[in-house]
Amino acid sequence: MSAPAPLDVGIAGAGQLARMTCLAAWPLGLRVGVLGRPGEPAVAMAAGLVEGDWRDAEAVRALGAAAGVVTLENEFVDAGALAEVQAAGTPVRPDPAVLARVQDKALQKELLRGAGLPTAPFVVAGHARELAAAGRDLGWPLMLKSRRLGYDGYGNATCADEAEAVAAFARLDGGDGVLVEGMVAFANELAAMVARTPSGGVACYPVVETVQRDHVCHEVIAPAPVAPDALARAREVALAAADAAEGLGVTGVEMFLADGAVMVNELAPRPHNSGHYTIEACETSQFENHLRGVLDLPLGDVAMRAPAAAMVNLLGSTTGPARPDVRAALAVEGAHLHLYDKAEVRPGRKMGHVTALGATTGEALARARAAAAAAGL
Known part of the structure; x- marks a missing residue:
C-alpha cells in the first residue's frame, strides 16, 4: 500500500471551525488534516487525522511533521509547542511569537493600545487587593476576564462591586492575575x-x-x-x-x-x-x-x-x-x-x-x- 499523500494544511483542533475549513478545501484540491479524536466534528470531513489533543505538545509536533503548513482552530494552542513546529521547518500561521501575545488577553490589550487602537479602559490586577483601586479608577461595574482560555463567556465575570470582583478573581486567576476592564455603554x-x-x-x-x-x-x-x-x-x-x-x-x-x-x-x-x-x-x-x-x-x-x-x-x-x-x-x-x-x-x-x-x-x-x-x- 502506498503512503498517504502529505497534508497541505494541518489544523490544530477538530471542532466545527475545522470542519467548515475542511469542507472549503476540497473544491480547491487541498488536503487539510486535523488534530483531534475520532467522532469530533471535523474528522469525517478531513483528508487526514493526527490523533491526539491540541493541548498535548507532542501531538502538535506530530501535526507539524504531517503538514506543509499548520494553522489553528482556536487561539489556545501552546505557543511554545507551535514555535517548535516552526523551528523544525513547518510554517505556523499565525506566527507563534505573535500568537503568544494575542492568546493572553492582557498582552493582547497592550498590543492593541501600543498600536494606537481604541479599547475599553483596562488594568491588569495581579492580586485581589488591587480590585478596589481598579473599581475607583474605572468605575463599577467591572468586567473581569481570565487572561487565557476564555471564550463564549467562559472566563468572564461582570462584577457590580468589590465583593463580587474578589469572588470572581478567585475563579479566574490563572496565577498571573486577571484583566480588568471598565464597562462600555455600547450601542x-x-x-x-x-x-x-x-x-x-x-x-x-x-x-x-x-x-x-x-x-x-x-x-x-x-x-x-x-x-x-x-x-x-x-x-x-x-x-x-x-x-x-x-x-x-x-x-x-x-x-x-x-x-x-x-x-x-x-x-x-x-x-x-x-x-x-x-x-x-x-x-x-x-x-x-x-x-x-x-x-x-x-x-x-x-x-x-x-x-x-x-x-x-x-x-x-x-x-x-x-x-x-x-x-x-x-x-x-x-x-x-x-x-x-x-x-x-x-x-x-x-x-x-x-x-x-x-x-x-x-x-x-x-x-x-x-x-x-x-x-x-
Whole structure:
C-alpha cells in the first residue's frame, strides 16, 4: 500500500471551525488534516487525522511533521509547542511569537493600545487587593476576564462591586492575575473578518452586527445596520487591528460602537463565529480565504452576493441525544442549514447555524430565525 499523500494544511483542533475549513478545501484540491479524536466534528470531513489533543505538545509536533503548513482552530494552542513546529521547518500561521501575545488577553490589550487602537479602559490586577483601586479608577461595574482560555463567556465575570470582583478573581486567576476592564455603554457590537497573506494580500469582509446574550453570540446581521461613517470607521479599525496582530489567514475582530466611536473588544486569530454567514453570503467564504491566506494564495472576493444576510446559531436548550428537525428547518424558504455533527446536546452548546439571504436585513433575519426555531434544538 502506498503512503498517504502529505497534508497541505494541518489544523490544530477538530471542532466545527475545522470542519467548515475542511469542507472549503476540497473544491480547491487541498488536503487539510486535523488534530483531534475520532467522532469530533471535523474528522469525517478531513483528508487526514493526527490523533491526539491540541493541548498535548507532542501531538502538535506530530501535526507539524504531517503538514506543509499548520494553522489553528482556536487561539489556545501552546505557543511554545507551535514555535517548535516552526523551528523544525513547518510554517505556523499565525506566527507563534505573535500568537503568544494575542492568546493572553492582557498582552493582547497592550498590543492593541501600543498600536494606537481604541479599547475599553483596562488594568491588569495581579492580586485581589488591587480590585478596589481598579473599581475607583474605572468605575463599577467591572468586567473581569481570565487572561487565557476564555471564550463564549467562559472566563468572564461582570462584577457590580468589590465583593463580587474578589469572588470572581478567585475563579479566574490563572496565577498571573486577571484583566480588568471598565464597562462600555455600547450601542452595538460589531465584528469584521480580515484575511491576510504572508506576501501582503489583505481583504476585509463586510462589518456585521453581532447579537450577544450572556457573552454568547446568538445572531449576526450583515451588513451591520449602523450609519455609513460608523461602518467605514469599523472597517479601518478592523484592518489596523489585524495588522497589529500580524494576522495570517483570517483574523476575527470584535468591536464596540459607543457614542459614534469604534473600539476593539477582542481578537481571534482564526475564522470566527461572526463570519459563518460568509459561506452563502459572500463570493468567498471566510474558511476558503483562511486557507488561501495561510498558503499565501491570492485572496478571493469578499463582496456580498445579496443586499443582506443573517446568521442564527443553533444553541442547545436541552440535554441528551441531538435530534434536529432537519425537514422542518429546510422547509423555510431561503434558509441554509449547517449542522456540526455533535451527537449530544447541552444547554448553550453550539450545534449548528442557519444562514439566510434577503433584500433587507429584516427579511434575512426573519428567515434565519424561523429555520432555527424549526430545527428544534
